[in-house]
Amino acid sequence: MDDLYRDYILEHYRRPHNFGVLDQPTASYEGSNPLCGDRITMMLGISDGVVREVAFTGRGCAISQASASMLTDEIKGKTVEEVEKMTPEDLLDLIGIEISPARLKCALLSLDTVAHALADQASGQASAEETQPQPGQ
Amino acid sequence: MDDLYRDYILEHYRRPHNFGVLDQPTASYEGSNPLCGDRITMMLGISDGVVREVAFTGRGCAISQASASMLTDEIKGKTVEEVEKMTPEDLLDLIGIEISPARLKCALLSLDTVAHALADQASGQASAEETQPQPGQ
Amino acid sequence: MADTATPTARIRTQPARIDPHRIRADFPILATANRFGKPLVYLDSAATSLKPKAVIEAVDGYNSEYSSNIHRGIYEIAERATAAYEAARVSTARLINAPEAAEIVFVRNATEAINLVAYSWGRRNIGRGDTIVLTEMEHHANLVPWQVLVQERDGDLEFIPITDDGLLRLEVYEALLHLHPKLVAFTHVSNMLGTINPVRELTEMAHAAGALVLIDGAQAVPHIPVDVQAIGADFYVFSGHKMLGPTGSGALWARRELLEAMPPFLAGGDMIREVHLRRSDWNEIPYKFEAGTPDIAAEIGLGAAAEYLMGLGMDAIRVHEQELARYAIETLRREVPGIEMYGPEAGDRGGVVSFNLPGIHPHDVAQILDRSGICIRAGHHCTMPLHERFDLAATARASFNVYTIPEEIDALAVGLREVVRIFER
Amino acid sequence: MADTATPTARIRTQPARIDPHRIRADFPILATANRFGKPLVYLDSAATSLKPKAVIEAVDGYNSEYSSNIHRGIYEIAERATAAYEAARVSTARLINAPEAAEIVFVRNATEAINLVAYSWGRRNIGRGDTIVLTEMEHHANLVPWQVLVQERDGDLEFIPITDDGLLRLEVYEALLHLHPKLVAFTHVSNMLGTINPVRELTEMAHAAGALVLIDGAQAVPHIPVDVQAIGADFYVFSGHKMLGPTGSGALWARRELLEAMPPFLAGGDMIREVHLRRSDWNEIPYKFEAGTPDIAAEIGLGAAAEYLMGLGMDAIRVHEQELARYAIETLRREVPGIEMYGPEAGDRGGVVSFNLPGIHPHDVAQILDRSGICIRAGHHCTMPLHERFDLAATARASFNVYTIPEEIDALAVGLREVVRIFER
């Protein structure tokens, strides 16, 4: 029916993959999108440069939650380098629906949060918190 | 030719009546219209409540100078009370041309200055200076 | 829509009424359709209103017939522009029953008006330990400027809390007034809850405690009769773009003595009397506060909007929108099971209905409605603290105006059922 | 006009030229006539420009097809409005070759832009004894905000004097730079003298002395190619309404690092990231500086104006207006005996000619020209100190734009001879 709300998107939203917490994440970050009230915490378990475990918690719109669910599936088992190379376009291709400009922030929150988690880990911190800039609220 | 620049207006502008200074004015005021650069000093010689002498100096557009010239003719010999009662309409009638809103300040500067001179005299001061408020510059 | 259309007919006609169906012909945008060919169902008037032809043409007329600067030109089109601009000030003053047009300062929007007061009045009157009382339901525009001010001047903010129904708790207000605030600032109508605050009572209480009062009328002036003299307010602000006027237009009204005592805010041309290299004198009000070339076109449009509203009659507009609010609440409650709505129960409330569907994010609601041409707002509506108060991440909001018809609320109900169906499938 | 028409033909055509006669068809107002049936001869473009159809229609399109608020709506017309508003930012950035669109802050006019810098940057960076260097030829907009600032912060103003020809005295500037000013602010093109200042050189000298540079481009952006990167400026400001755009539009450009380091100016919706009752975080640039609902319609119109100007080509516009200035100076000197003109001798000057007729007040000049449909400005043009410098109470000013044709200058000459005739009769 609606292009945006295909069955698989809603399926991911209702039963998100990898939803939950890791006991000992090696990288973790809470990203948010204050305009929408979307909020996601990404937790990664990395060893030997490979993302072995991944989990997320949070609340938000179907787009942001489905995006997080699909992204976690995608990056599990990838090398950190591969994950760092992922572009917004890659994620949008993965999601497979056309996202309007107003919803881009929702769709990309998960990738943005993963990127922050990896950057923090690289610079030795963990679990910093930062909100995502808004193009006007 | 031009309604505003009738012969008698230009005549008053070129050869203003009562242009000059009084030696011993009993009331005097310098009014100005910064937007135009019009500037008029009105001097009155009052005794027994009657304006016996009047003179003005200043520079400005034809409208402001002609207005001052005609006003001084008009008030000479009048009682202070009569002069105080003069309204902008009275002065405009005297000038006898149609003044557009943008030029009203020019036309009325002389009367405004006389009113200030009389008010200052009544309150015991003399020769104060004040500029006229502008409705936007 | 057929199954929900019946209740429409039940709304009784009364003497002072507007005919929204006829009014709709005045709004060119209502003849447009979205990318799927669906007609526009615009339910986001609290964000910005649509513009009637009278306003569009006022702006157009200036731009294409007499575009020129004002207050300075000695030629025909400049005099026409000056007259139109000043006539707009008179119309704007009449709309809120200001004692004189010179007390209307034209600004870009309500936000600028509040900042003007915070900078000009606030920097001079708020010092260390001085208190400003606000409410928990303020729009960010009537909150953040005061945060910045008290932070800079070492003053304090206090907040009138609200009940779960979205009403101000007057007994707490009473107690806060014992702090002898310098200023009490509150919204006339809440843009999220629809609450219409008892502004006259709030103002009297503030004055009795020695405080000045600023009222944010952004959501009031477009919708209910406003009489600043009857209210007794000191400052009253509103935006043109929410009251059928152009973006870029708006007004600060304040009592003459206040405006005269306040230093200028923005400095530049037009607000001065005399300028020398090292000092300047200020012009008289309102020009002292209108530095530079104002938004002549927009303010002329604001005047046209004020005349349009007065032509319809603010009382009649109020009746229309109150009925719409009641109808919306009834209809959505009946047609959309599980819907949660916020704000006071019908009665005295503005034409704004905020709601949530259980388990569905408002952004998803808005996005799905968009396909059907239905425009609602989703988010925090620039009232984050109010959303925090209710522990809500976001809400969806439908808001009305003179051109809103019950059929659009029916369409919303149908759309929301569809949203639920999609998410439940 | 016949007797003065010949010289027109003498202006040679060159490759990069605009055709003002064809351009005139784009400006609906040029088809109007005054109350005596005389066609409009608009020679007051330095006060505000006329608006082409492209701009009028951009405003109209927003108002009648997709009027909605921006950055927040998830529905079609709101996305269209957001896209149009942000596209206008891109066009505006391109016009002055700004490195990125995010460095363009939309404001009402040049005046607001300068005040924004004076409040936000100035309050934080100018303290006791700090010096700001201006020039004697500044518009009040680039003078009074700095007067207010240094008075409040106990700083100092110094002024670069000008020669009798209206050129900045660089040797004095050099000396003033030894005072280690924090800021040097000057106009790019004088609105009274037509002087085009050597902005790149002035900027380099300021930077070498450790000062930041603010350039008032209100009279430059509409008329000459402007490249803020080539100039090396720190702040550059201009108004939309003088560059064929709507009133209410304008821009501050500043380097990203400066904007990011500056605190917000106006506070409210849209400029925040998160708001709590007692504290808030700011949004990223440029949104941090755009509080509340902006003048969406006007800024969209500004984008259309920028595109229109770039379509004509700023180099070609410059050639056209330079020729007009030269033609005006020649023609008036020849046709109007005794006329006094101010500013640099032809050569590198903008399309502005200020003058006086001996013994006749400029207001009378303007008033008489008005009967013939000729619009010029009379007064101090918001440059009172500059008029004091030349010991002038007022001047008359004719100023040009893309739609100005030599025939209009001929008409002015005829009109001025008529003025002289009236006053000499």
Ligand SMILES: Cc1ncc(COP(=O)(O)O)c(C=O)c1O
């Ligand atoms: C050189 C200069 N700077 C600044 C301004 C102020 O422009 P605005 O009134 O649009 O703010 C003007 C316009 O009069 C000007 O000519």
Ligand SMILES: Cc1ncc(COP(=O)(O)O)c(C=O)c1O
């Ligand atoms: C109650 C209230 N106050 C202030 C504002 C701010 O209005 P503007 O963005 O036009 O300044 C709004 C609009 O969103 C509002 O609803």
